[in-house]
Amino acid sequence: MRIRIGRTLPPAAAPIGIKDLVMGLVALFAGKKSVRNLEEDLGRFYGCRYCFAVSSGRAALSVILQALHELSPEREEILIPAYTCFSVPASIVKNGLKVSLCDLAPDSLDFDFDSLERMLDNPRLLCVIPTHLYGTSADVQRVKKIATGRDLFVVEDAAQAMGAEQNGVQVGKYGDVFFFSTDRGKALSTVEGGLILTDNPRVGETVQKIVGNVPNCSNRHLICLIFKAIALSLFIHPNLYWLPKALPFLQLGKNKFDPTFSITKMSSFQAGLARKWKEKLVSFQQIRSRNALSILSANSWTQAAIVPEVGERIRLPIFVEDQAAKEKILREGDRRGLGISEGYPRSINEIDHPFNLSYGRSFPSAENTARTLISLPIHPSIQEKEISKIAGLLKELLPKAGDQ
Numbered sequence: 001m002r003i004r005i006g007r008t009l010p011p012a013a014a015p016i017g018i019k020d021l022v023m024g025l026v027a028l029f030a031g032k033k034s035v036r037n038l039e040e041d042l043g044r045f046y047g048c049r050y051c052f053a054v055s056s057g058r059a060a061l062s063v064i065l066q067a068l069h070e071l072s073p074e075r076e077e078i079l080i081p082a083y084t085c086f087s088v089p090a091s092i093v094k095n096g097l098k099v100s101l102c103d104l105a106p107d108s109l110d111f112d113f114d115s116l117e118r119m120l121d122n123p124r125l126l127c128v129i130p131t132h133l134y135g136t137s138a139d140v141q142r143v144k145k146i147a148t149g150r151d152l153f154v155v156e157d158a159a160q161a162m163g164a165e166q167n168g169v170q171v172g173k174y175g176d177v178f179f180f181s182t183d184r185g186k187a188l189s190t191v192e193g194g195l196i197l198t199d200n201p202r203v204g205e206t207v208q209k210i211v212g213n214v215p216n217c218s219n220r221h222l223i224c225l226i227f228k229a230i231a232l233s234l235f236i237h238p239n240l241y242w243l244p245k246a247l248p249f250l251q252l253g254k255n256k257f258d259p260t261f262s263i264t265k266m267s268s269f270q271a272g273l274a275r276k277w278k279e280k281l282v283s284f285q286q287i288r289s290r291n292a293l294s295i296l297s298a299n300s301w302t303q304a305a306i307v308p309e310v311g312e313r314i315r316l317p318i319f320v321e322d323q324a325a326k327e328k329i330l331r332e333g334d335r336r337g338l339g340i341s342e343g344y345p346r347s348i349n350e351i352d353h354p355f356n357l358s359y360g361r362s363f364p365s366a367e368n369t370a371r372t373l374i375s376l377p378i379h380p381s382i383q384e385k386e387i388s389k390i391a392g393l394l395k396e397l398l399p400k401a402g403d404q
């Protein structure tokens, strides 16, 4: 790998400022009350009676799955998109449940609904997880419609869609239960973290009981989080990001399948970091939307690149013509420090692991997505001239309309 020294864009960033750090430290002294405040605030905002803050998005999903399995112990398969974050199958495996995959529709980031309808006719299915990749990209209402009457749950994976709306409706409204991640690369960051929301009393009460037995964040981990928050507030800045990016042991941007993560409550420090969540989500989203529009309008979009339909985005996803084009753009983007990244490197059926009932089976759209999707940064730390550089690079490397 060539190491680049100098201004380098991270692929995604929800900056943590000095004020956030101070609020985090102040919250440490308020203790559990700050976590409860965050949960109550969010619950009120989303019209959900139940909201729980835990250590990560995968911890949130894990707790949700445990609760649902308790409600329907005879059902143990979880239906997920064949292209999604590796943490999703990891959470399923952690609970001893089974992963079942549904392909995506071509050139989209949502389910292929024909396959989905067939797959929902399964008495062992516990829940289906429509997933908002890059923003709001899942038609959860449609999933809910097909699922109704089948005695299975719809869990909305809104890990990447905190604060987003779809046709004027808040994310989460159509699922039985939904969750956000507040990890580094998401809409809002508390270094790491997850939020569970539901207005369904059966699900809510069961989740509450489980979360009640989850351990608190240890003091050791808390100190680690404080240092990470300080490092993140400095090094996520494009002028310094080249440094952590050059350190291979940090493995920035790597997606690993790892079902051995721990589940704890969110610390009061993290709740403090999130204190201004509403204002930050709104202002970040305005900037991201503006940046996405600038890139899109600066380019002469050709048939070689397809922008999938996604609502408010945290990154701008684009399908390019083939894997060679993807690799060329990533390589050149890396050289110029433009923060262009791939999505997930493989589809879930390509993870070689004993859990994987679908290993070796074929999910053509998901596989094609892994080969041809790139994402462009649109976060608040980008400068205008970098937007032009990104647009310029695409213009240079993507074939023009009419080339053939």
Ligand SMILES: *Cc1c(COP(=O)(O)O)cnc(C)c1O
Pocket: 056, 057, 058, 059, 084, 085, 087, 088, 131, 132, 133, 157, 159, 160, 181, 182, 183, 192, 193, 194
């Ligand atoms: C990030 C992410 C998760 C997991 O969240 P973590 O906080 O990283 O554990 C789950 N699903 C999707 C779609 C994600 O992007």
